[in-house]
Amino acid sequence: MKQISDRIFYCGIMNPNMRVFDVIMRTEYGTSYNSYVIRGSEKVAIVDASHHHFSAVYREELRAALGGAAPDYLVVNHTEPDHSGAIGDLLEAYPGLTIVTNAVAAKNLRQIINRGDLPLQIIKDGGCLSLGDVSLQFIVAPFLHWPDTMMTYVPEEQALFSCDVFGCHYCEPGILDTRIGYPADYELALRQYFDCIFGPFRPFVVKGLNKLEGLPLQLVCPSHGPVLTRGARLANALAQYAAWARTEARQPLSVPIFYSSAYGNTEQIAAAMRAGIVEILPDAACDLVKLDARTGEYAAAWALLNECDAFLLGSPTINRDAVPPLWQLLSQFDAVNSPKRPCALFGSYGWSGEACGNLAQRLEQLKCRLFEAPFLVNFVPTEEDLSRAAALGTRFARALL
Numbered sequence: 001m002k003q004i005s006d007r008i009f010y011c012g013i014m015n016p017n018m019r020v021f022d023v024i025m026r027t028e029y030g031t032s033y034n035s036y037v038i039r040g041s042e043k044v045a046i047v048d049a050s051h052h053h054f055s056a057v058y059r060e061e062l063r064a065a066l067g068g069a070a071p072d073y074l075v076v077n078h079t080e081p082d083h084s085g086a087i088g089d090l091l092e093a094y095p096g097l098t099i100v101t102n103a104v105a106a107k108n109l110r111q112i113i114n115r116g117d118l119p120l121q122i123i124k125d126g127g128c129l130s131l132g133d134v135s136l137q138f139i140v141a142p143f144l145h146w147p148d149t150m151m152t153y154v155p156e157e158q159a160l161f162s163c164d165v166f167g168c169h170y171c172e173p174g175i176l177d178t179r180i181g182y183p184a185d186y187e188l189a190l191r192q193y194f195d196c197i198f199g200p201f202r203p204f205v206v207k208g209l210n211k212l213e214g215l216p217l218q219l220v221c222p223s224h225g226p227v228l229t230r231g232a233r234l235a236n237a238l239a240q241y242a243a244w245a246r247t248e249a250r251q252p253l254s255v256p257i258f259y260s261s262a263y264g265n266t267e268q269i270a271a272a273m274r275a276g277i278v279e280i281l282p283d284a285a286c287d288l289v290k291l292d293a294r295t296g297e298y299a300a301a302w303a304l305l306n307e308c309d310a311f312l313l314g315s316p317t318i319n320r321d322a323v324p325p326l327w328q329l330l331s332q333f334d335a336v337n338s339p340k341r342p343c344a345l346f347g348s349y350g351w352s353g354e355a356c357g358n359l360a361q362r363l364e365q366l367k368c369r370l371f372e373a374p375f376l377v378n379f380v381p382t383e384e385d386l387s388r389a390a391a392l393g394t395r396f397a398r399a400l401l
């Protein structure tokens with residue numbers, strides 16, 4: 001437990017050993033599940049709970065933060081189990097507790113806790129709840145990063161309980177940003193968290209940040225990682241989020257060509273396609289990105305794929321399918337944020353040629369916009385095949401103008 005201001009107490013849990021979060025994210029620096037107690041003159045609220053793995057130790061931290069008071073409210077900013085997992089336990093420990101949350105989160109909670117009689121008080125965006133000398137204002141911010149997400153503002157403390165926003169998987173016992181021992185690691189964790197959790201929701205981040213405009217802030221209390229304070233890292237985190245969330249089209253266009261090639265046949269087609277594209281878009285970033293089983297680390301290719309304006313995929317057919325590096329690449333395609341992204345397919349084959357057809361089906365599922373039919377060459381491309389590949393590249397580039 002740690003006191004953060006006159007009326008705000010930290011009762012989160014440190015999990016320095018966590019190395020993977022939600023299956024999707026590597027977490028080199030562990031994480032913390034932050035929970036807070038706000039002690040008003042009349043009522044006491046808990047903001048966010050904890051992961052169910054830590055229910056027992058969380059209860060102790062919470063008891064210390066409550067300082068002998070019985071909590072009246074549990075504000076649920078978000079129902080993802082890293083924050084809601086301990087709620088069932090809390091309700092048993094404190095039968096008088098009322099859960100304060102928005103309608104979408106309430107719907108989720110009913111399916112997470114599986115109890116028909118949840119003591120719920122549903123609030124709306126802009127709603128307010130008094131704790132006596134302090135009050136809670138609710139800022140509903142859907143898709144940051146779940147449809148249920150909201151933030152809670154305490155004007156008397158100029159404190160924002162920001163949920164996952166401005167959070168990161170990082171844990172140090174000092175809790176406050178003024179006590180971070182490894183600032184470069186913290187900065188990296190903040191960026192990685194944004195990319196992984198909020199990257200697919202940039203337009204919603206912009207909307208959420210707009211709702212915060214004009215709010216005086218001394219403290220931002222996120223649900224993971226250090227508490228941000230004015231004069232230390234708070235202004236920087238706000239500015240970084242604003243920059244990272246920007247969604248304006250980039251100039252010049254980015255049109256990467258990802259391919260694999262065992263004997264250089266698909267590679268020749270890739271180079272011809274590129275020549276056709278840069279004829280029309282000489283300034284475009286049209287990288288040839290060769291992938292193979294040794295590539296191992298796909299982070300850069302994934303980032304390029306998800307931030308590009310259009311892309312091409314080339315694969316030979318090996319054992320009746322596209323090769324694993326291409327599937328690996330597509331496994332991280334950002335299906336939330338990239339609908340109708342233009343793409344084209346090509347590849348060399350020997351006798352059955354399923355690679356491009358199979359990739360085409362996957363791209364359709366991902367709602368990409370496939371340009372023309374896949375460009376296939378039987379074994380080694382001829383000069384004529386390469387001219388036709390370049391011509392296709394040219395048509396593809398024109399369609400992007």
Ligand SMILES: Cc1cc2nc3c(=O)[nH]c(=O)nc-3n(C[C@H](O)[C@H](O)[C@H](O)COP(=O)(O)O)c2cc1C
Pocket residue numbers: 260261262263264265266267315316317318319320321348349350351352353354378379380
């Ligand atoms: C191990 C292996 C398995 C293959 N399996 C198929 C196949 O199932 N169907 C097919 O059309 N071609 C198959 N091929 C032929 C390749 O698709 C063909 O050689 C192609 O030109 C290779 O292109 P690349 O040089 O870009 O790798 C296979 C080739 C290898 C080496």
Ligand SMILES: [Fe+2]
Pocket residue numbers: 078080145164
């Ligand atoms: Fe979350």
Ligand SMILES: [Fe+2]
Pocket residue numbers: 080082083164223224
């Ligand atoms: Fe979270």
